[in-house]
Amino acid sequence: MARAWSLKSRPQGMPTMDNFELVELGTRDLKDGEIRVANSWLSVDPYMRGRMNDVKSYTPPFELGAPMQGGAIGKVIESRSDTYKEGEMVQHFAGWRDEAVLPADQAQSLPQLDVDPQAYLGQLGMPGMTAYFGLLEVAGAKEGDTVFVSAAAGAVGSTVVQIAKAKGCRVIGSAGGAEKCAWVESLGADAVIDYKSGTPVVKALGEVARTGIDVYFDNVGGEHLDAALAHGNQGARFAICGMIDVYNSGKATELRYLARLIGMRMRVQGFIVSDYMDRAAEFYRDMGGWLKDGKLKRNETVFDGLDAMPDAFLGLFTGGNTGKMLVRV
Incomplete structure (x- = not known):
């Protein structure tokens, strides 16, 4: 059974484990145009703290009781779309869970650079x-x-x-x-x-x-x-x-x-x-060149398992990461 983290209550000050709840996701057949992705890597980022508040902002707040969202990398394990075949790696925004069902147009293929897949949640994402x-x-x-x-x-x-x-x-x-x-x-x-x-x-x-x-x-x-x-x-x-x-x-x-x-x-x-997503090609052109020239290094702090997701997130606010904070599912 697929599982996901949801926001159980809105934090006052620093979030605690009491604000999060791990819930089971129901299983359903795919609709036309959808894909099922087994997530391999999940991202936690400081901006997510703002989404825990019920205030108007540039991105909607997390809904209480609903699966939370964030960057993710995973493998397509079932497809009813002509865009992606089973076995392809994609990036998407249905994170905080071990398995995601989403329309194919909400996923993107990984750019063809010589890096590990999780790099697209950090330095190359x-x-x-x-x-x-x-x-x-x-x-x-x-x-x-x-x-x-x-x-x-x-x-x-x-x-x-x-x-x-x-x-x-x-x-x-x-x-x-x-x-x-x-x-x-x-x-x-x-x-x-x-x-x-x-x-x-x-x-x-x-x-x-x-x-x-x-x-x-x-x-x-x-x-x-x-x-x-x-x-x-x-x-x-x-x-x-x-x-x-x-x-x-x-x-x-x-x-x-x-x-x-x-x-x-x-x-x-x-x-x-x-505001700059339509200029992603510029980013990948320059970053790809610097990567090839050996001018880029990266570091990652990795927590293992979906259960560790809130701990990884909270670590962002206590200096717990060097480089990108990730969860390996």
Whole structure:
């Protein structure tokens, strides 16, 4: 019997296991145009926390009692569609479950790159596209820029570091703990701040960005955003991808340096990766080239089994991952 995780109740603050429920899915015959997929890899991502709240947003909230959703990679085990044959690997958005039944037009074949299938949930999937378009399109990073990246050891941040280096930028990353900082350094970052060291981020950034920063890629918000405002050069561009610092508390840190936006003519822009899905070919062209040239590395933190899905998700908010957080079914 197929199983799926559902949202049993809406969390207040940090989610707990009590907010999740593992339910059995009924089995039914496929309709014309549908496929049945045995999921192999499941993705958990910080944005999913927002979908647990019953508020209007760019994506609908999870329905209580219904199977949750997220990125997934799996093998077609039954098909009533001319698009996919049994045995083909596909990616889709019916995650948080071990088996998915969905219309064939809601699945996509995996691009033909020399990588493991799960890479399409991370560096060569939605997180990678977020990094690529956020850095190059939203922030307009160019050769010679000094780029500051928060959560630089995560799926998005680690890809930002590598794309920025490939584009000839000086890169400063922020990560928590010696092991993660070493990983970011191995990606080519010119300097890394350990935000867990006890030194305020604004001071630590000032010590390694003596001439300021031109681009800030924000995954965190809070103290990191304030530090970037403090050291932003004239015309600095901020790409606001996420603010994991406030996802559970709902309380934003005071931005003491916000007024510098005015005099330094900084630009701050939020973005959603879905705005750029029609340009995926650009992403795969460039990422495929960098991959071939050996300019891309990736890391994955893997939890095993569908039962581990909530633990993997909660680990995102406690620094439990280096690179992409995945569940292997």
